[in-house]
Amino acid sequence: MTFDSHQLWGGAQKGPAPQWRLAAQWVPPPQAQPWAPWLLEPASLTQRLRQHLPPVQVRPVFEGLLAPHPTENTVLGLEQDPGPTAWVREVQLLGAGQPRLWARTVIPHWSTHNPWSQVQTLGQQPLGELLFVWPDIVRGPLHVAHTPMGWARYCVYHRHQAPLLLAEVFLPSLLQP
Numbered sequence: 001m002t003f004d005s006h007q008l009w010g011g012a013q014k015g016p017a018p019q020w021r022l023a024a025q026w027v028p029p030p031q032a033q034p035w036a037p038w039l040l041e042p043a044s045l046t047q048r049l050r051q052h053l054p055p056v057q058v059r060p061v062f063e064g065l066l067a068p069h070p071t072e073n074t075v076l077g078l079e080q081d082p083g084p085t086a087w088v089r090e091v092q093l094l095g096a097g098q099p100r101l102w103a104r105t106v107i108p109h110w111s112t113h114n115p116w117s118q119v120q121t122l123g124q125q126p127l128g129e130l131l132f133v134w135p136d137i138v139r140g141p142l143h144v145a146h147t148p149m150g151w152a153r154y155c156v157y158h159r160h161q162a163p164l165l166l167a168e169v170f171l172p173s174l175l176q177p
């Protein structure tokens with residue numbers, strides 16, 4: 001399966017848009033129970049994946065400037081159609097040699113002065129871990145939803161007022177070691 005931001009955020013005739021809920025108010029339905037510890041993991045997901053399915057590898061699939069999806073603009077509190085100024089990073093996370101998660105990072109108002117500018121040079125280094133070691137990072141509330149690609153979560157991080165949106169999609173293979 002390929003990563004498709006429309007399946008994550010809705011639109012483009014892909015059926016009903018995912019219903020995002022605040023994780024803090026979410027009561028996992030029975031079919032979500034096995035995913036709940038992953039969806040609600042408060043610490044590093046990289047760390048959790050490394051414990052369950054080592055080794056962890058990051059495979060960048062796309063890195064470049066794109067116009068964010070309209071829902072991403074809404075989540076980031078941006079005007080619609082701000083132009084192709086967001087840095088977008090899409091990666092596959094492999095555990096024990098198999099793809100287990102997708103992650104899409106969107107950083108609007110991209111410039112070399114953006115506090116997140118180092119994300120451009122990450123390559124195969126996991127962003128997930130840096131978010132827990134860089135100073136001055138403020139984490140927004142976690143949201144969860146079921147999407148056509150699988151269960152997913154997103155969170156907006158801020159560093160010196162600049163937002164970074166990270167969405168993570170959990171593939172069925174995560175529970176099938």
Ligand code: VNL
Pocket residue numbers: 045046056058089091093103105122125126127128129166168
């Ligand atoms: C990335 C994003 C890595 C989210 C992650 O864990 C993660 C990345 C390794 O873009 O590198 O949970």
